[in-house]
Amino acid sequence: MELSCTRLTPALGATAQLPHEAGGISDEAADLVHDALIKHSVLVFPRAGLDPGRMVQLGQALGTLGARHHSYATHPDYDDVVVLTWGGDQKPDAAEWHSDMTYRGTPPFASILKAVEVPPVGGDTLWASMFAVHDALDPGMRRDLEQLEAVHDMGAFRTGAYRQGGNEALSEALAQTGAAVHPVIAHHPVTGRPYVNVSESFTRFVIGLSAPESARLLTYVFDLINRPDFHVRVKWEAGTVAIWDNRGTQHYAVADYLPQRRVMHRVAVTTDKRTPSVAAP
Numbered sequence: 001m002e003l004s005c006t007r008l009t010p011a012l013g014a015t016a017q018l019p020h021e022a023g024g025i026s027d028e029a030a031d032l033v034h035d036a037l038i039k040h041s042v043l044v045f046p047r048a049g050l051d052p053g054r055m056v057q058l059g060q061a062l063g064t065l066g067a068r069h070h071s072y073a074t075h076p077d078y079d080d081v082v083v084l085t086w087g088g089d090q091k092p093d094a095a096e097w098h099s100d101m102t103y104r105g106t107p108p109f110a111s112i113l114k115a116v117e118v119p120p121v122g123g124d125t126l127w128a129s130m131f132a133v134h135d136a137l138d139p140g141m142r143r144d145l146e147q148l149e150a151v152h153d154m155g156a157f158r159t160g161a162y163r164q165g166g167n168e169a170l171s172e173a174l175a176q177t178g179a180a181v182h183p184v185i186a187h188h189p190v191t192g193r194p195y196v197n198v199s200e201s202f203t204r205f206v207i208g209l210s211a212p213e214s215a216r217l218l219t220y221v222f223d224l225i226n227r228p229d230f231h232v233r234v235k236w237e238a239g240t241v242a243i244w245d246n247r248g249t250q251h252y253a254v255a256d257y258l259p260q261r262r263v264m265h266r267v268a269v270t271t272d273k274r275t276p277s278v279a280a281p
């Protein structure tokens with residue numbers, strides 16, 4: 001059995017109805033969601049009817065939770081639900097292409113995001129297929145990139161730490177979030193499909209290159225993500241839920257709605273239950 005999905009763009013994304021019942025999300029339903037996620041990379045469920053408890057339950061049906069973010073607030077009743085609130089003069093911080101938390105050795109496999117309060121207009125989220133970016137690389141460049149690894153760290157989250165407590169807080173935040181080296185071209189653990197695995201937000205440096213060579217190469221690769229044919233753009237309504245596979249996608253939250261408010265709930269799923277080859281952190 002398959003989840004009935006409507007594809008959103010040739011590159012990625014599909015809409016569907018979330019298969020849950022009064023009693024919760026069964027393992028069979030989670031299997032369907034997982035299969036569809038692997039196929040489409042991003043799933044959008046309008047009017048999904050998921051309260052924070054159900055979001056946690058869905059996350060647990062997909063894998064293990066626990067990859068809490070170092071700087072965001074959490075829901076008062078559910079530690080696993082991050083609350084992202086922007087508005088007034090609070091500038092959103094995710095208007096950069098990124099895959100979540102790649103400064104960790106094991107970044108979350110998937111994220112579940114629900115729109116709680118949306119501005120009257122704006123505040124869309126875009127996702128890019130990093131498989132498509134990979135496939136568009138010149139074959140010579142692809143071969144070169146396959147040999148390389150790059151360092152990821154907390155990127156612009158440095159600003160918040162520094163403004164809060166100067167050098168000491170900055171060093172502490174860097175130590176706490178850590179850094180991780182990942183291959184520049186990674187392979188999806190379920191399908192084996194190669195994808196470009198560096199992001200503007202978190203990839204700092206290519207191992208083995210000089211600083212200028214690394215900066216030139218990364219800038220070239222980052223720019224490739226901007227081709228609209230690689231994207232899907234989601235317009236939120238309150239109650240819409242999206243799930244994305246962090247392996248092979250990046251996303252960008254458009255910050256065009258201030259001073260209006262936008263509130264989102266997010267659950268990060270660290271490990272993929274159905275892909276045992278992915279090690280726990």
Ligand SMILES: O=C(O)CCC(=O)C(=O)O
Pocket residue numbers: 084094100111113124125251252253254264266
């Ligand atoms: O608010 C959004 O649309 C996306 C937020 C985001 O970038 C994230 O959860 O990593």
